Amino acid sequence: MPTLDEIRRALALREATIISDADKRRAAVAMVLRENRGVTEVLFIERATREGDPWSGHMAFPGGRVDPGDDTDRAAAERETREEVGLDLRGARAIGRLDDLEGHRSAGVSRMVVSAFVYEEGDVGPLVPNHEVRKAFWFPLRALHDEERQVEYPTRWAGRRFPGILVGEPDRHIVWGLTYRFLERFFEVTGRPLASRWGEFWRDGT
Numbered sequence: 366m367p368t369l370d371e372i373r374r375a376l377a378l379r380e381a382t383i384i385s386d387a388d389k390r391r392a393a394v395a396m397v398l399r400e401n402r403g404v405t406e407v408l409f410i411e412r413a414t415r416e417g418d419p420w421s422g423h424m425a426f427p428g429g430r431v432d433p434g435d436d437t438d439r440a441a442a443e444r445e446t447r448e449e450v451g452l453d454l455r456g457a458r459a460i461g462r463l464d465d466l467e468g469h470r471s472a473g474v475s476r477m478v479v480s481a482f483v484y485e486e487g488d489v490g491p492l493v494p495n496h497e498v499r500k501a502f503w504f505p506l507r508a509l510h511d512e513e514r515q516v517e518y519p520t521r522w523a524g525r526r527f528p529g530i531l532v533g534e535p536d537r538h539i540v541w542g543l544t545y546r547f548l549e550r551f552f553e554v555t556g557r558p559l560a561s562r563w564g565e566f567w568r569d570g571t
Contacts, residue, residue, distance in 0.1 A: 366507040367555045369398065369405055369485060375555045376461025376483060384465040384478045393442035393480045394428025395454060396463070396547065399489055399503065406503040408492075409532060409540065410449060413499045422499070424532065424540045426481065426547070427452070429497075438480040450501045451493030458485040463550045466543055481547045504532045509540075509548060510559065518542075 367375065397408040414422045427446040435441040439462075443454045463481040492501040508514065509530055518529035518541035529541035530548070540548065552559050 366405070366510070367557060369400055372398070372405075372483075372555050373460045373485070379461075379554050381462040382464040383480075384467060386478060389467070390477045391431040391438060391441075391480070392429055392477055393431055393438040393445070393482065394426040394544075394547070395442040395446045396426050396481055396483045396551065397446070397452065397454070397457070397486050398460075398484065398506070399486045401503065405506045407506050407509075408450070408452075409502060409504055409538075409544075410494070410498045411500040411533075411538060413497055415497075422537075423542065423544075424538055425544050427498075427501075428479075428481075430477075439482050442480070442482050449495055449498050451491075451495075452486070452489065454484050454486070457487070459483070460485050461554075463547055463554070466546055466550075468543055479543055481550075483551070502533070508532075509552075510557065512560075515560065 395408075399406050399408075408427065410425055410427050412421060412423050412425060427449045428442050429445040429449070431438055431441040432444075435444060439459070446452050446454050459482060461483040463483065465478055465480050468477045468479060494501045509532075514531045516529050516531050516539060517526040518539050519526050527541050527545075529539040529545060532538050532540055549559055
């Protein structure tokens with residue numbers, strides 16, 4: 366598994382692909398890393414269950430929609446992280462950006478461009494989830510490659526099942542969808558690709 370030094374260098378050497386379609390809605394997330402007793406960890410949140418929210422209960426990186434008052438997509442990711450878990454990234458080390466991804470239409474939600482910014486956080490205090498977050502926790506980066514954690518996530522859409530990674534309680538804490546795809550991009554860039562089967566899914570582009 367790459368060290369934080371190796372992650373910094375890998376991200377610095379690669380320019381992210383940016384989707385600059387002004388007609389599409391935008392969102393931004395923060396992939397936050399920290400070193401904890403020699404182990405590199407990544408921050409995940411479990412979204413709160415909310416009626417009418419298509420991402421209700423999903424595992425994710427902290428983040429959300431880009432508001433008109435946000436100067437940049439990165440500013441939106443930092444604002445959302447402060448609001449959702451009480452973590453101020455303005456003093457953290459920004460070490461890179463992953464390729465933008467375009468979400469798929471689902472549950473009546475139109476396509477959205479999502480940007481992901483990678484941070485290295487040093488002195489992290491207690492996380493303070495707000496009403497939008499049911500749980501926030503750090504997870505060892507290396508464990509995302511464990512074979513026994515590679516699972517499938519059943520969705521409400523035509524009985525489809527998607528590749529996922531179990532990071533906590535079974536049937537509850539499964540990383541899938543856009544967050545999974547961002548992890549794919551991250552591990553490709555850092556030279557430790559996931560044994561992914563994402564290409565088998567969404568063939569019809571829906």
